[in-house]
Amino acid sequence: MSSIRTRFAPSPTGFLHIGGARTALFNWALTRKAGGTFILRIEDTDLERSTRESEAAVLEGLEWLGIGWDEGPYRQSERAERHREVVESLLNRGGAYRCVCTREELEARRTADIAAGGKGNYDGRCRDEALGPDRGPHTVRLRIERDHALRWDDLVFGPSGQEASEIGDGILRRSDGSPLYHLAVVVDDIDMGITHVVRGADHHSNTPFQIAIYRAIGAPVPTFAHVPLIVSESGRKLSKRRDPVSLQQFRADGHLPEAMLNWLARLGWSHGDQEIFSAAEIIEHFDLGHVGRSGAQADLAKLAWLNQHYLKQRSASSLFEAASPFLDVVSGRKVVRDEAIDKLLDVLRERSTQLVEMAEKARFALVEHIEIEPEAANKHLRPAALDGLEQLIAALTSLSDWNAASIESAFEKACKAAGDLKLGKLAQPVRVAVTGTTASPGIYETLEVAGRDRVLARLRNATDWIRARADAAGSTPPPS
């Protein structure tokens, strides 16, 4: 059996967006499953818009997702000579011809044709003129053989295509001598021995013309599979302006690569009822036959769920590894891993969907000074809480060990000393004093990871604040 060869061919005109990432993923999964060769080719023939930065972003994005390639990256721009060569040979063999129609003429005739009920295809005026290279500025068009069916059996869409008579002779080379995309991809795919072209469904309609180019060149037509586009949550085409589409952005928000991979894989593809897929399982089960035929909306809520799922799956060390850069940002320094950090991340993982969120929730244990939410302070840091807080400070101060269990005993002692105070009555003020918010992990763990010194300092701050505020408001000071 001959092994398959596939490629991912992004144009480096921006960041790698999720549609492209998914196309890469499908190619990769298909190829890995079949034990074939996956090639990366950068389509940078549009020199105006292509940049090395975005090329680097594409490679980085793929690497981050764990999508590795076997050959390349090749650059289409480096193959210009070869593209010229193919056009020349087509010209020599009569598979293509020179066309001197100007844009204006073309546009006028096209408009007239449509007005007359036609399709607006190129009318073939120069087709049989046998124009030589001495005719001034000209483009080169493919001489599409009439009465040919330009059809193929798409691995996703099934039987597809059109009759040759339904499309016009397309341009292969511009008047400035540069090749058009259609010619370049076909030539590159032929030269690189691509057997399976898996790409976005936006190319579905271009395929007949490309098949005609394969025929003219005399090369075997590869197998095609067109993957439906990802659409935005509003149901429309993804807009770079409106929608979150950059893989880099998802990464910066704190998504784990395994979650992104799983999410992308399930967007338009399924394997029975299974929702959770490791990279290995995607490879094991992937097949084009189970890729849907209609566009899929990017479901951010599902991504959030998946991301938390993988957050919960990670080992302490790999969780820290992923979270580390985010923790550094919040703390403003390099956070080193220790037992307290591990514990902190561990209690935070089931409370966060992204790493930015996780790091933000870890703030109370990472920085010296916290801001207390005014609303939380007003509600929970009241004179009524003073006695409990002071009893707790005393109990905490006399603790010999600082851990969740000993802290719990201190709470029990404080509650009892404060007149059989309910735990909830004490826990919330403490939570606000220590974390600045009303929501946090269990109160014992929270105090444990915040550290004794910080906890005691913040509790004292809180009691001071309550007193000062009571005085300022002129109300009766709390009983001592």
Place this chain on the structure above:
RNA sequence: GUCCCUAUCGUCUAGCGGUUAGGACGUCGGCCUUUCAAGCCGAUAACACGGGUUCGAUCCCCGUUGGGGACACCA
């Protein structure tokens, strides 16, 4: 405008002539509970419409409607 593609819960989807139309996310409710989560339990919710074909259509065919894509000397 022409051509092509597409259509199952709000979303991602399973289904490939006969099913109580399944799962997951979300949403809602309950349990748990020191807050928030997590977890567990339960509920809600779909075959776009109209014709055929067939003993029987979610499934096959044809329309309609909706959605998407392509029609460049862009990629």
